[in-house]
Amino acid sequence: MKCYSCFWVGLLLSVMCVANGCGRGGFPVVLVSGEVLYNGQTVERALVSFVPQFAEGRGASAMTDSNGKFVLVTQGAAQNGAMPGEYKILVTKFIEVDKSGKEVVRQPKEYKPGDTTPEIQYPQKNLLPEKYSQKDTTNLIVTVGKKKNYFKLELTD
Secondary structure (H helix, E strand, O other), X not given: OHHHHHHXXXXXXXXXXXXXXXXXXXXXXXXXXXEEEEOOEEOOOOEEEEEEOOOOOOOEEEEOOOOOEEEOEOOOOOOOOEOOEEEEEEEEOEEEEOOOOOEOOOOXXXXXXXXXXXXXXXXXXXXXXXXXXXOOOOOOEEEEOOOOEEEXXXXXX
């Protein structure tokens, strides 16, 4: 008799979990993709962040590929995309630089068990105009609609 009750409690909890969106995100997102251009040139490896301007909104972000293209991801969502609504967009592209200001390109480090040698830390430099890195100064504002969205983000000096 005891196992019979456990079955019904388990079934009830499973139904409640599915009804409330457990395992599926629990909030709606739509596909959002686009591209980033700076002075007409594609921007590779830029961080694109959508900052919601509405209550209950969740931020979404992506890294651009070698062609400057991106597809947003919202943490906790069951699929790629962003929630419908208005967003301010932040775009940054940081590199590490040495003392002379030249870019530092790191080589992959081979993992060795027990190696506790810290990696050298270098200062970072944003290669894009500062105005696009702050929500108070960015002029990039978009509205994500309820269907598939594509945004061409054209940055200038």
